[in-house]
Amino acid sequence: MTGARHNALRDALARSREASTGSRLDAETFLGLRDLIAGASGIDFDENSRYIVERRLMPRLRALRIDDFAAYYRTLLFGEDRAGEIERLLEAVTIRETYFFRESAQLLALRDDVLPDLVAENAASKTIRIWSAGCASGEEPYSVAMLLGTQPAIKGWDVRIFGTDLVPSAVEAARAGVYRDVALRATSDDKRELYFEHEAANVWRLDESVRQRVTIESRNLFDGAPDGTGPFDVILCRNVLLYFGDAARRRAVDVFHDSLREGGWLLLGHAESLLSMRTPFRLVHLGRDVVYRK
Ligand SMILES: C[S@@+](CC[C@H](N)C(=O)[O-])C[C@H]1O[C@@H](n2cnc3c(N)ncnc32)[C@H](O)[C@@H]1O
Numbered sequence: 001m002t003g004a005r006h007n008a009l010r011d012a013l014a015r016s017r018e019a020s021t022g023s024r025l026d027a028e029t030f031l032g033l034r035d036l037i038a039g040a041s042g043i044d045f046d047e048n049s050r051y052i053v054e055r056r057l058m059p060r061l062r063a064l065r066i067d068d069f070a071a072y073y074r075t076l077l078f079g080e081d082r083a084g085e086i087e088r089l090l091e092a093v094t095i096r097e098t099y100f101f102r103e104s105a106q107l108l109a110l111r112d113d114v115l116p117d118l119v120a121e122n123a124a125s126k127t128i129r130i131w132s133a134g135c136a137s138g139e140e141p142y143s144v145a146m147l148l149g150t151q152p153a154i155k156g157w158d159v160r161i162f163g164t165d166l167v168p169s170a171v172e173a174a175r176a177g178v179y180r181d182v183a184l185r186a187t188s189d190d191k192r193e194l195y196f197e198h199e200a201a202n203v204w205r206l207d208e209s210v211r212q213r214v215t216i217e218s219r220n221l222f223d224g225a226p227d228g229t230g231p232f233d234v235i236l237c238r239n240v241l242l243y244f245g246d247a248a249r250r251r252a253v254d255v256f257h258d259s260l261r262e263g264g265w266l267l268l269g270h271a272e273s274l275l276s277m278r279t280p281f282r283l284v285h286l287g288r289d290v291v292y293r294k
Pocket residue numbers: 040041042043094095096097098099102133134135136137140164165166167170219220221222237238239240269
């Protein structure tokens with residue numbers, strides 16, 4: 001079979017598959033959207049994720065009264081509000097699932113194993129700088145603030161915690177500090193009592209004293225931490241890199257390496273590891289968890 005005939009047959013097959021599955025996002029437009037998403041965020045949708053992308057973007061097409069993905073793609077490339085629409089695209093495709101005290105063994109390792117080290121190393125400056133990159137609605141940096149806030153060893157220290165996320169609506173939620181029951185599913189009764197006001201059924205307001213200790217900003221992690229905030233003693237980037245492609249993961253690790261002080265700590269999520277890539281970090285086994293160190 002000639003190359004042209006082969007391509008025509010393949011395209012016809014793809015069209016009939018699309019028709020039989022009712023897919024409205026054709027393969028070519030999917031590839032364009034996929035590249036756009038990866039370029040703007042690092043998030044990598046593989047070949048099998050076309051229907052996921054389609055499902056997540058359908059509400060956006062309906063809101064814009066566009067009934068064709070190719071037209072939506074053109075809006076993203078050439079529309080008047082291109083930047084705004086890319087923001088809404090990322091809002092639609094990112095997974096922002098999070099909750100307080102998620103992967104708590106690691107947070108306790110931060111408090112019990114890493115903090116004593118920071119106390120010894122930073123005794124002269126009495127400062128600690130922590131960055132939660134990809135913090136979604138803020139539960140992660142606020143959990144760190146709650147855990148470290150009661151530690152006598154750093155009483156009176158200048159402890160600054162920064163949370164950043166790509167999606168502005170997540171950042172707004174983080175700043176508002178109001179949460180639903182589901183966000184507190186791993187929060188103990190005594191912490192609820194100490195740090196939250198139960199405003200109404202399914203509405204919990206985080207105490208101002210915790211919110212004050214965390215600065216939240218909208219930011220792409222590839223742009224590094226907010227200006228004037230580093231170098232950091234600890235960076236948490238948990239449940240973010242698992243959605244990235246290899247190249248983006250490598251770039252992110254370089255950003256973190258540049259942003260940490262010598263001997264600084266990098267905490268990734270349990271489903272993430274740097275084992276498959278060459279990295280300048282050392283793996284460190286703590287009592288309760290495994291973390292990385294510059
Ligand atoms: C699943 S949440 C993880 C939240 C929290 N770190 C945790 O472990 O519970 C992933 C977050 O990463 C954010 N994200 C994805 N790509 C990003 C990027 N390039 N820069 C900053 N944030 C990003 C998403 O918007 C989302 O809120």
